[in-house]
Amino acid sequence: MSNVVALDHLFDARRLWRGQPQARPPSRQPTGFPLLDAALPSGGWPEAALSEVLLPLDGIGELTLLWPTLARLTHASGLVALIAPPYLPFPAAWANAGVRLDRLQVVRAEPRDAPWAAEQCLRSAACAAVLCWPQQPDDRTLRRLQLAAEAGQCLGLAMRPASAAAHASPAALRLMLETNPARLRVLKCRGGNPPAQPLSWPLPAGPSPAPIPDSPSEAVPDRA
């Protein structure tokens, strides 16, 4: 028993110190889904950082996940840039989801130029959020996007295929949407351990973050 040393003595002798969990300021970028916010250590999107949404397929709810955030940002007069989206954003649906169309900008770019355009938009601090669809980015490209998001104090959102989950990424937050069953999994979140259990999808929407005068609330589609 002589080997057993009481922790108190070590603390008193200052040979050991207790790591204090640093209280992070809560994020000012809630996702619009209270359950998801609760699962994330900062209570929302990581500010001024790149977040990834991994998708096995298109059309399984990636916009439903982002629309509340985009609606909140555009109603605060922030500019949202879509860099080389894979399809045409259908304005009627985006408006129904509460996104202000006049604060939305679409940038068409070849796959070669898209990372450059995304980096420019992130770094410029002119946009509140930048959505991009990097095609087979290497680690350097993602790191550049992450640094640009930090430099421009901008919310960067990258949609990537689910196969990217196997590789490491410099993104501060990685979410993965799964189908059959539809679930939302947090793969990585800076500042805490990702929750072990996936969230069931679709998530119940939170209270409307901003009054949306143009579209009645029942018109907000609740689709997966």
Place this chain on the structure above:
Amino acid sequence: MLWACILLPQLALDGVLRRHATPDEPLVLVDGPLQRRMLRAVNAAAKAAGLRAGLPLPTAQAICARFAAVEHDPADTARWHDFLAAWAYRYGAQVSRQMPASLLVEVEASFRLFGQWPRMEAMMREELVALGFRHRIALAPNPWAARALAGVHDGLAITHDAPLRQALGQLPVERAGLPPEAATSLRRMGLRKLAQIYALPRAALARRVGTDTLDQLDRLAGTLATPLDCYQPPDHFQARIEFNYEVGATGQLLFPLRRMTGDLAAYLAGRDGGVQRFVLKLEHERGAATEVPVGLLAPERDPAMLFELARGRLDPVQLAAPVRALQLIARELPPFVPSGRDLFDVRPQQAVPWEQLRERLRARLGDAAVHGLSIHADHRPERAWRDHGDSAEGPPLPRPGWLLPQPIPLRERSPRILAGPERIESGWWDGDVRRDYYVIETAAGQRAWAYCPVGEREGFMLHGWFA
């Protein structure tokens, strides 16, 4: 108005020397017909070896065994003249390169910006030395007098009429820019200095030497104003260096590249612009030139930075063939925004307003690359949007977030229909559309917006995703 004349006595030679790898070795410029080659200009080392301008080439070869002979190229000299005019443009709004081998700059208007003349002159000289051009500078109240005084003095600054008359009076007749035959005949009359000529009665003088001479004398004295052709800076930069040997490795291109980026920076400072994109063209003996584009995050004009960036892009290039000429082309020269900021401004360092960012994106991606979105009042989905203008009222019906640019056949064996049909029938006037739209769930869990011909339930065409 005060005019500075920058006389470039060795413009052609300096233009050659400054991109020569070994300017300290004897070098001469030659011109003239093939059977009678003459030395036109010699550098310091060649002069030390006993060569001088005006010697026939065979004589020069007999005097000195080894020297480099470069063909004199008037077009090349004109290019350097243009380049220096672009450089001088930063010192004054009125720059003229009308007179050969000299630049005239109206500087008085710039004194408040650059400080008084001695300071400005020192700046000019420092930069000209850095650029590698020998020069003489004189200041006078009118351009013609400045040009004539720069021919005999260096560093003379005259700001008032009385000292100007005195200085002009001491000027030798043959240096006053008079027509050569008039100067010769005046000299033969025993008139050596301008003061003697100004003392003569005008009418008699005009009869003897003609009105051209009289006009020039009046211009020198400032009593006759003749407008000068002012220089207009071009809106793009282009420089080319041709090698008289083959360059096999990119490392050997660095010396000319440093000169070129330095010239680009000097040109940009002159027009208060920056460069965000430029192209290095490596020309080969045959075959297409290798193009190396260099792009920057923000417009810049710092020579060291431009060189480092260009070098970074040039290093990994594998040369397919030896390089015969190097060209630098910069077509887009956006305004330069220095990174100086307000003391209490906490904006990120490279922040640019959206307008500027949009221009930057359009410059690289194409004019139509950046657009907005708006709802257009049309029932047909492919026509229900516009890339500009104000939004109309959208339909309160389920619409997918993603629309496919072209409908494609839905590859789904047993589609599960969640909602529909919604019939869209419109456009008899331009492109008739008659479709039944359904919301379909695929086996993989996607929600699709697909249509089929009216009344049928097969042959689904995928038109969007409810994402």
